[in-house]
Amino acid sequence: MTLRALILIWLTSVSVSLAGLEFETQSKEVHAPAGARVVAANFPFSNPSSEQVTIDQASPNCSCIGIKVKGGKFTYAPGETGMIRAEFDMGNFSGTVDKEVAIWLKGDPKDKPSINLLIKVHIPELIMVDQKSVKWAVGDKPETKKIRVDMKHTVPIHITSINSSSKEYQVEFEPIEKGVSYNILITPNNTAIPGIAVIRFQTDCKISKYQSKQVFASTQRGEPKKSSLKP
């Protein structure tokens, strides 16, 4: 056997390891309906190579994603098709969220998966606040400040109650248009010392994650120096 033959064998083995799966698309965009807890994205694929391909591992970059391979089948002969399903639990997410799933095929290096699937999920935010917090500086006049709340659902959402974690901040709500928009009114008793309050309001929304929302009120000595931890 010549050295040339050995190199040929090595090159052949490299080309075999490059055999892979072909996906119709590696990126999916999903618009979640209001109230959905889980949304799924399907990624159909085929094995166009002349070699058998085995899915070794699928690893999402978030514990919120579950991966299923159709039929629990992990090895695909040439020409066979299959599907990977990514199920995204939206429990604590809102807005637009990008998540990735890395797929390792048998023979892939540990640090380099063959395939990266991307899922972009648009999660509706049914209750919008125009600001997450209101602030006073120590010594400011303790005047009332407002946070506007807008309901973005197809049915009205009413604020039913409101409470503050601190007796130093008085809170109440007033409808601008009942079921559609409200003002939250926050008034500190005084601004002599720093303080903070968690202000939580409850709604009559049927979807549990929108039944409570919180904003903040704080009295601060002044803004911290920008990037003071960095040189």
Added chain:
Amino acid sequence: MNAITQLAIICGLAIAGAGTSWLLIGSPDRSIACDPATIKADEICLQSIPAGADILWVDARSRSDWENNGLPNSLLWNLDPKEDMQTFEAEVAMQLVTTPRVIVYCSDESCGTSRQIAERIRNLDLGAEVHVLHGGWRALNEAGKIKAPNGKR
């Protein structure tokens, strides 16, 4: 000399060279390098944090990891759907009045959760200065900041 013998000699020399290098220099350096000049804008190197600085540490890993070997006095805030985000928000917010400098860490440099949590803390709009620790928990562990697994907190 045939091809197989040549190949064996080449492989033998390569292995001997690698072995000698391992013996003389040691194993490959897998420690976390952090150059303040090259890290992302929102990141901070552990060595850049002044000793004794008053920092609110936020652990973005799983609850079990945090309970097992989180930084002492750190707060937990992750994206686990089973957790209560409002509680995380409130716990961190309550600390920001007295400790407005926050550093978030997750497992290592490839974990993106800490960046998402840092963004959520900034969005509280309570004037906090928020950074992500380059290298995450691994960097803290290498620096000896993490005590041995201490069981439940």
